[in-house]
Amino acid sequence: MQSILDCNHIHYSYHTLQGETPALCDIRVCVDEGEFVSIVGPSGCGKSTLLSLLCGLIAPESGTIRFKGSPLTEQSRRHIGYMLQHDHLFEWRSIRKNVLLGLEIQKKISEQTLLEADHLLKLYGLYRFKDARPSQLSGGMRQRAALIRTLLLHPDLLLLDEPFSALDYQTRLKVSDDIGSIIRNSGKTAILVTHDLSEAVSLGDRVIVLSPLPAGIQNIISTKFPKELSPLQRRNTDAFKDYFNQIWKELNPNEP
Amino acid sequence: MSHNPISAAQAAYLTSCRFRQRRIRLYRILILIVFLVLWESGARLGWIDDFIFSSPSKLFACFSRMTAEHALFFHIGVTLFETLASFFLVMAGSVLVTILLWYSKSLTETLDPYLVVLNSLPKSALAPLLIVWLGANYTTIILTGVSVAIFGTILNLYTGFSEVDEEKIKLIQTLGGSKNQALFKVILPANRANLIGLMKSNIGLCLVGVIIGEFIASKCGLGYLIIYGSQVFKLDWVILSIFILCIIAVGLYGCIRLLEKKCIPQK
Numbered sequence: 366m367q368s369i370l371d372c373n374h375i376h377y378s379y380h381t382l383q384g385e386t387p388a389l390c391d392i393r394v395c396v397d398e399g400e401f402v403s404i405v406g407p408s409g410c411g412k413s414t415l416l417s418l419l420c421g422l423i424a425p426e427s428g429t430i431r432f433k434g435s436p437l438t439e440q441s442r443r444h445i446g447y448m449l450q451h452d453h454l455f456e457w458r459s460i461r462k463n464v465l466l467g468l469e470i471q472k473k474i475s476e477q478t479l480l481e482a483d484h485l486l487k488l489y490g491l492y493r494f495k496d497a498r499p500s501q502l503s504g505g506m507r508q509r510a511a512l513i514r515t516l517l518l519h520p521d522l523l524l525l526d527e528p529f530s531a532l533d534y535q536t537r538l539k540v541s542d543d544i545g546s547i548i549r550n551s552g553k554t555a556i557l558v559t560h561d562l563s564e565a566v567s568l569g570d571r572v573i574v575l576s577p578l579p580a581g582i583q584n585i586i587s588t589k590f591p592k593e594l595s596p597l598q599r600r601n602t603d604a605f606k607d608y609f610n611q612i613w614k615e616l617n618p619n620e621p
Numbered sequence: 622m623s624h625n626p627i628s629a630a631q632a633a634y635l636t637s638c639r640f641r642q643r644r645i646r647l648y649r650i651l652i653l654i655v656f657l658v659l660w661e662s663g664a665r666l667g668w669i670d671d672f673i674f675s676s677p678s679k680l681f682a683c684f685s686r687m688t689a690e691h692a693l694f695f696h697i698g699v700t701l702f703e704t705l706a707s708f709f710l711v712m713a714g715s716v717l718v719t720i721l722l723w724y725s726k727s728l729t730e731t732l733d734p735y736l737v738v739l740n741s742l743p744k745s746a747l748a749p750l751l752i753v754w755l756g757a758n759y760t761t762i763i764l765t766g767v768s769v770a771i772f773g774t775i776l777n778l779y780t781g782f783s784e785v786d787e788e789k790i791k792l793i794q795t796l797g798g799s800k801n802q803a804l805f806k807v808i809l810p811a812n813r814a815n816l817i818g819l820m821k822s823n824i825g826l827c828l829v830g831v832i833i834g835e836f837i838a839s840k841c842g843l844g845y846l847i848i849y850g851s852q853v854f855k856l857d858w859v860i861l862s863i864f865i866l867c868i869i870a871v872g873l874y875g876c877i878r879l880l881e882k883k884c885i886p887q888k
Contacts, residue, residue: 420795422791422794422795439797442797443797445795446795447795449788449791449792449795450788451788453786453788453789453792455789455806455807455810455811457810457811457813466796466806467796467797469806470793470796470797470798470802470806471796471797514796518796518797
């Protein structure tokens with residue numbers, strides 16, 4: 366299998382007048398085409414920073430990031446989709462207009478993309494609400510609209526920055542199952558950053574465990590579930606508990 | 622949003638709301654009538670001196686006389702034109718400057734103390750200087766109006782721009798957008814309500830600035846009528862001009878309210 370993303374020896378520090386805080390230290394990750402990778406780590410360990418680096422919003426201090434074999438450029442960045450923690454749907458736009466935002470920015474609005482947008486809105490049960498304002502939708506629906514906004518740009522790689530953390534627990538289970546299945550069925554490559562261990566295990570083919578600041582890679586755990594299981598079904602298997610406990614111990618080495 | 626037939630309780634509630642609104646409108650009109658009646662009868666019965674306090678009937682007579690003999694509508698038109706001109710200059714100028722400031726953080730930090738000083742300076746102190754520099758003409762008066770409102774507007778607008786959620790700008794970046802696109806897709810639309818609010822306060826401020834300008838240097842406009850009237854002791858002129866200023870202020874504010882209703886969707 367060809368690797369879509371290749372990071373080598375990435376270092377990154379934050380600089381303030383008070384001093385320097387190393388955030389990431391010697392990160393090496395290789396993500397294969399079609400793979401779903403979860404990244405977990407203690408809170409504030411630079412997980413979001415890692416995603417910002419991976420999609421080229423900030424540049425590493427040293428080390429290289431190669432996307433499909435070549436360094437990140439303005440152009441190649443457009444093939445990376447990023448889902449933020451909050452949906453950030455704009456209240457001054459209707460749902461349909463919100464979903465079209467990415468296409469508008471990349472000047473890709475055409476009859477065909479508009480049809481596709483409507484198709485996705487129908488597929489994810491939002492078509493009825495296409496003229497509604499974001500505040501009229503539930504948290505789960507809003508997050509689905511945000512996903513459509515990202516998917517319409519046909520990203521080869523999806524970066525998910527705790528996209529479910531703003532939802533209440535029940536919605537969160539449903540939406541992560543929903544969105545996890547959508548991504549898996551469309552065969553996209555995805556990297557999910559989360560602090561929720563069960564989310565990481567239920568969605569990921571591999572779980573990368575980061576160490577506390579400055580974050581380095583502590584361990585990489587490959588999960589092996591039968592292909593046909595949805596994220597929610599994975600949660601009911603015995604293997605799920607074992608992986609969960611294994612990662613728990615990685616993150617809390619001093620507890621029994 | 623529901624289309625069901627409304628219940629009796631809901632109907633009663635709606636009726637009570639309607640009644641309340643009608644009552645408030647009635648009170649408002651009553652206050653005006655009582656005020657005018659008291660004023661008029663006070664002047665006629667000799668409670669107040671109608672030479673210095675005037676009276677509604679004298680004002681009305683004064684109004685028709687001035688329209689005929691002293692081109693009152695010309696003066697109103699001049700003041701209105703100057704106010705609108707300075708208002709549009711303030712809005713356009715402050716939006717442009719704020720956009721520049723938003724593009725460059727260094728520029729903002731450099732200019733910050735100057736903006737603060739210019740904003741807190743009493744602008745009426747500038748008016749005499751402007752007259753010497755530019756002469757007693759429309760430009761001076763319009764610029765006086767501009768100077769009263771523009772610095773505060775820039776500071777306010779900049780705060781509005783910088784309070785927009787950073788993550789929303791990050792979203793534009795992750796979608797491959799430039800800083801220009803962040804400006805047009807996020808910053809400006811997010812500040813719509815803020816802009817309308819500033820328009821509301823600026824239309825009043827510009828009127829104040831224009832009147833100050835007309836007080837000091839002008840041969841026409843309502844400010845000129847007020848100053849001239851007080852100098853020759855024609856207090857009818859002064860009071861009538863003030864009355865007309867009230868109506869202009871309310872009218873301009875009303876126009877912006879209409880704009881607000883058009884631009885900002887009501888919930």
